[in-house]
Amino acid sequence: MRHVDYGPDTALLVVDMQNDFCEGGALPVKGGDALVTGINLEIEAARREGALVVASRDWHPIDHMSFTHRGGQWPVHCVQDTPGAAFHPQLKLPDDTVRVSKATAFDTDAYSAFDGTGLAGYLRERGIARVAVCGLAMDVCVRATALEARREGFEVIVLDALTMPVAPDSRGHCHRELQAAGVEIRQ
Numbered sequence: 001m002r003h004v005d006y007g008p009d010t011a012l013l014v015v016d017m018q019n020d021f022c023e024g025g026a027l028p029v030k031g032g033d034a035l036v037t038g039i040n041l042e043i044e045a046a047r048r049e050g051a052l053v054v055a056s057r058d059w060h061p062i063d064h065m066s067f068t069h070r071g072g073q074w075p076v077h078c079v080q081d082t083p084g085a086a087f088h089p090q091l092k093l094p095d096d097t098v099r100v101s102k103a104t105a106f107d108t109d110a111y112s113a114f115d116g117t118g119l120a121g122y123l124r125e126r127g128i129a130r131v132a133v134c135g136l137a138m139d140v141c142v143r144a145t146a147l148e149a150r151r152e153g154f155e156v157i158v159l160d161a162l163t164m165p166v167a168p169d170s171r172g173h174c175h176r177e178l179q180a181a182g183v184e185i186r187q
Contacts, residue, residue, distance in 0.1 A: 003042060003159045003186050004132045006049035011128045013149075014039055014055045015113060015135030015142050015163075017091050020084035022136075026077040029137045031164040033088070038162050039134055040092045047094055052126060055093055056113035056135075056145065059085060059101035066109045080104075098122070111144035120152040130155040134162035139170040146183045156183045 004010065017039065019025050022032035046053055058078035066072035078085040087093060100117050102110040114120050123131070131154045133146050142163045149156045158178055165171050175185050 003162070004045070004157060006046045006051035006132075008050045008052075009127055010046070010130045010132060011052040011054050011123055011126075012042060012046040013113060013131050013133045013135075013145065014043070014053070014091070014093070015133060015145050016056055016058055016078075016137070017088045017135050018057055018078055018084065019086050019088060020058075020077040022088055026075050026084055029164050029166055030168070032136050035135070035162055035164060036088050036090045040090070042132075042134060042159065042162060043092060043094070046132075052098065052123075052128060053094060053096075054098040054100060054113070054119070054123075055087065055091075056100045056102060056117075056119075056141070057085065057087065058141075059104050061104065061106050063106060064103065064109075065107050066103065072109070111141045112148040113141070113145045114148040114152060115144070120149075120154075123154070128154070130157070132157045132159055134159040136164060137166045138163040139165035139167055139174050143174050143178065146178055147181055150181050150183055158183055158185050160185050160187050 066074050067076050131149045146156050
């Protein structure tokens with residue numbers, strides 16, 4: 001199923017489809033693995049229609065401040081250059097996918113793909129006006145990325161069928177918050 005009419009003014013932003021966020025990972029989101037097939041189809045559609053594909057990833061240093069042993073709220077996950085930080089092995093990212101690493105400093109956390117990465121400026125330089133967002137997790141990094149994309153002035157579409165929340169009962173709250181900010185939710 002195709003979710004968006006893509007073109008050169010659109011970017012498909014695949015958020016944090018990493019091993020640690022999928023089943024068997026350090027911080028798994030139930031249903032994360034099941035998203036890969038649909039996201040791959042969306043990537044194919046975006047590429048075929050001339051859209052930019054961007055993939056964000058948590059890329060934490062060892063002893064990142066978000067880890068519980070450092071006083072943070074999360075278990076150790078997505079440590080740089082580890083198998084858990086790698087993109088899901090079945091995710092078919094084209095070679096020219098723009099890869100954005102976030103939360104790379106020891107003392108700073110980042111949930112949005114735009115936070116401290118320079119992504120907004122890069123997209124504007126490329127003539128991007130619209131961003132379609134999918135990936136993990138809806139109630140954490142997808143939410144933060146979509147909200148910041150709106151604050152940066154982009155038209156934003158969240159591909160609801162291609163994202164899963166950490167807390168299943170948070171989907172409705174996320175929908176309301178995103179829609180109030182001007183984000184379109186597409187099934």
